[in-house]
Amino acid sequence: MTAETLSLEERLLSGLDEEQREVATTLHGPLCVLAGAGTGKTRAITHRIAYGVHSGVYQPQRLLAVTFTARAAAEMRSRLRDLGAGGVQTRTFHAAALRQLQYFWPQAVGGQLPGLLEHKAQAIAEAARRLRVTLDRAAIRDLASELEWAKVSMITPSTYLEAAKGRGEPGGLQPTAVARLFQAYEDVKLDRNLIDFEDVLLITVGILQEDPKVAAEVREQYRHFVVDEYQDVSPLQQRLLELWLGGREELCVVGDASQTIYSFTGATSAHLLEFGQRFPDAKIVKLVRDYRSTPQVVDLANRLLAARRSGGPAADRLWAEPLQLTAQQPAGPEPEFTECSDDEAEAAAVARRIGQLVAAGTEPKDIAVLFRTNGQSEAFEQALASAGIGYQLRGGERFFNRREVRDAVAQLRTAARSQPAGVPLGQAVRDVLSSLGYADEAPSGSGATRERWESLSALVALADELSAARGEDFGMPEFVLELHERASAQHAPSVQGVTLASLHAAKGLEWDAVFLVGLSEGLVPISFADTPVTVDEERRLFYVGITRARQFLHLSWSLSRTPGGRAHRRPSRFLDGLRPGSVRTTAGIEGGSGSRRRREYRGPAVCRVCGSVLETGAERKVGRCADCPPSYDEATFESLRGWRLEQARAADVPAFVIFTDATLTAIAEAKPASLAELANVAGVGKAKLERYGEAVLELLRGE
Template identity: 30%
Template sequence: MNFLDGLNAKQAQAVEHIDGALLLLAGAGSGKTKTLISRLAYLIGAVGIDPASILCLTFTNKASSEMRERATLLLQNQGIHSPTSPLLCTFHKFGLLFLKRYISCLGRENNFVLLDGDDCKKIIKGFESKIATSTILSAISHYKNSTLSACEVLQNVSDSEERKIAKVYEAYQNYLERNNLVDFDDLLYLSYLIMEQNPSIAQSLSKKYSYIMVDEYQDTNPLQYKILRFLTCTHQNLCVVGDDDQSIYGWRGADIRNILEFTQDFPDAKMIKLEQNYRSTPEILRVANALIEKNSQRLGKVLEPMLESGREVEVCSYESDREEMQAISKKIIHLHKSGVKYEDIAILYRLNGMAKGVEDGLLRAKIPYKMIGTLRFYERAEVKDVISYLRLMVNLNDDFSLLRVLNRPKRGFGKTSEEKLLHGANGRKIREFFENERECKECIGEKNYKTLSEFFALIAELNNALAHSFEKFEDTFTQKIDILSSYPIAEKEERRLNLKELFASLKEELNANKELQEYLNDLSLSSESDKEVSNSVSCMSVHLSKGLEFDYVFVIGCENGFFPLMGDGGDIEEERRLGYVAFTRARRELNLSYVHTRYYRGKASSLPPSRFLYEANLLEDSQEIFTTGAEVMGAGAMVRHKIFGVGRVLEATGKGKEMKVRVSFGGNERVILASFLELL
């Protein structure tokens, strides 16, 4: 029986490690899943470990299912059939199984109910706090994953808002206990409390699971770490697999120190590095290695390419985000015509807010696509509401759109009134029925008739405003129609920004001499053609791309301020790890792009190219970083500043990000950082 077939030397070494702690530091594309599965099968089939004494913890159900299927197949191929099985599950599934057996230690019954996210929101709203529900739930989740009780939080609050949140946390937890409910975080938090208060239970479990494996260890948080310490209190047979260079979830509680300090937590631990990469070309790995080596918080490894050479990583600059997507769309069309499947192509972005520009570009180019992890822009409720108003401006007989927004925002025209209206119309168009004033009033009443009359007058007013100017139309719309009034306060800002994006897009199309009806028709056609997206370009944030791979990857928005995204409390090392993840999603070709002006969240931003492009040795850190084409922003060049207007460069000093330019704006001389100027 040979469980080592197809493994390289380091992978085989990891598989054959039996007793004692093991850190398997697995680089991107290094075959870590194959290694983990082979080790699991090896322990059972070659060493003779009882499968029931093996616990393997993952972060997703998909990962645990895949590991279970592949390990079973590997054992079956070796002719091994065991009456027992290892426990392969997520951390939270383990917590659920644990609580079913031990929650009585907290004086509670094991017939508890697990709440979903909406249930938790309803409970929090019942406490009528002025703080946003989402903020409170996020804080409670953070406290539980940091193993902090409401009492402990209350003893250490630093301001009045934190105290208010802590009081809600206390009331919320009391409510759950009284009603024998648990939320998602309780699955681990309560399990931790039970093991902390009952060391004998932790010891019993540790003896039961004498071999423990953990996947994606770099993503563990303080609570998961403490549970693992309990589970290994009687032995050190813990094998963790992860990549410190792909630790990108610090914002949701993951603690990179868990993997960085593993050999300190387990002094006799062995560390094996998987550095042979079977995914990407040498050209892609060269830039990924160059970028990530700039981090100081890492154990250190260099990905070694096992594939043949391919194309150099391409970096492109464009004047605007629209031009960026036009160019990328042309490249995708060319790739598709040459035989590449759309499903082998991905577009990645740092911020979900960039998805709108990507979506618009692919729509214009009629390229099938799917948005992963976010609702397609034109399918968002508030966007569909505005589009319904626009459709009515073109066609008052569009009853589908009329019924969607007649009472949105609320005008007192509820479901009962709507049913009377449809019954009275009896198959006629609502507009036609409305024009028969006497019949319509008898059917729906004077008040509702007046509401309907005012609604049609509003549509006419919007059309008149648009005929005058787009600015007048937008002002009229926002003043007369409060679309966001029906949404929770916590959601309003995000939805407001979405509407701002929609109006900006509409303005751009109308300014390009496109009729409103043509704009709406294009949206309708695209939505119909996009229903079948099995063979489509994948569009997603870099965070969601982790664990995936594509032959061709386009990473947009490579500008300082967008990628890396740096604000208050920003972590440049985690941003750099995100860049590393983005680069290593590509198998054959990697394309990176930045623009001189990006329209985002309703305003234009002019930012310099991402520092990552220099750190990965893709751009030279020289004056050329502030050029358009091959021209250098030197003396005599004409430039534009968003406040001071057009001027002429008199002198340029320094280089790279520190380059300063002395400019004459109509005789007024100013010294300005080059990154704030646009070359004309």
């Protein structure tokens, strides 16, 4: 081994802690890495792979690293490339199986591989029509999930009835009807010569089991295996992994049973928990040093898991002893707890607090609002838009599908053919994208122009990041190739704007500031979590949410759904023992320090005309029922609407972002004569008062 090689190996190990170094230098399996949230598991296993490659123990093409999402696989591939181990095969289970199936199908089965059914909805709808069953979209979606669960659990239509006991009625159908639909779905695929993603795994398993020559060739190709997020492996994926291994023990698995949150898809932490039983000689390494979060966040996460009580033998068997994380970051602010009167007030409070963080220097892209169900996002979208804060909805339009991104990649591809020598990559990318609207300074406002700029800015930032990581030889052609790889894996760069995402979608991500919202019973835990096992999974999901935060954590809930509604909600049981006190209050947020102001709950708002309880946010804003007559001058209201339209066009934003109709109505009826009076109108916050207050008062004086 040359001195240069030794130096490189030492550099690979020098930045690792004691436990990470043990992982990186244990080059032969079986090895099980129990890695808590934020403990650097990806760093440990990528350095292990790179160390093995550079020391000659691993041949890059003969090691298969498997993870669960295309994005995670792309991230691992990128890190390995930076470490000089770019030839390692890094794929999802499905991608690895599909590649093998495409290669071996002609010799193992013969003919052409059937087409791949990317979405089940149409096939399920056709199966339902054959059975003369009527299904709506929601039912089709539920049934698609049920069939996926059945197939990854290696359940067939004939064994479904027995296996599905206690699973309820997906799509509103009884188990017998689901079993019949399952068979009809399989028949539809057969008639159309199609296979779905689960079939890719099933058929690959079948070929490896039945064809010794194919199995031998696969095992000759891959000598070493690494499986990330091992707690999420399904029985079908585990069976495929066993066939790849063929009795060998060159396996490294990495996981955390406390982050098992996909049981409804067939994932089970049993394979991780029983690894030592299957491999008695396995080395077990625990990573517990949390490099992501402050001690305050880590303490809250540890206490949440420690508060779990026995749910009976069945639940206790599936609950692993949590890893006790030890924070490595400096101390930060204490987590904030906010109780609000209703969902609208909660969204407004969160938007105000985010505005304070942004004003204090936190980038919007480093902030996330996480909720239990996607349906909760609308209130926070509107509150952020009203506050003039940009956001991105995770699970919305994919980054590389955006028109401006497609145009940018096309322009960069053209530029790659004639990039002048000596121009840094970052500057070259800026020069190309300037023709599409990129500038160093962000445009004002939060409309389509700002969204386009944020997409282009993300590409510029990525060019700077990759150029710094890979050196001067990384030019425009390499950057374009990287973009194509990321597009195929949907590995999007960070975009400016607060992230709105479900707790499930947040897995694997992290932000400086995290807002966990809607933390009331019925949402966290979700109402249909009605057994100790499912409640435990909800606790783990909440734990995942907490551990996404690096520095700042804000937890909130509301007492009623609508303004003025009955305050029948109560905080999530998971907050018991975590939040300071349990006084029933509503909370506002004031000042830059983040201190909370508590005020007595005064009961439901009533109409100033008839005295009835106001049911909607719009009614509460104007202070009267929708059926009661307005008291504003029509000309004044129309003048306000005309002014709002001019402001919206100038800022390139929807009109409601300036003021909603309900707020305009309230202004017209209140006829405020000063900024102080205008500030008392519902819907006029501090930011809008500063931005539009004088103009509104001048218009009212003119009227």
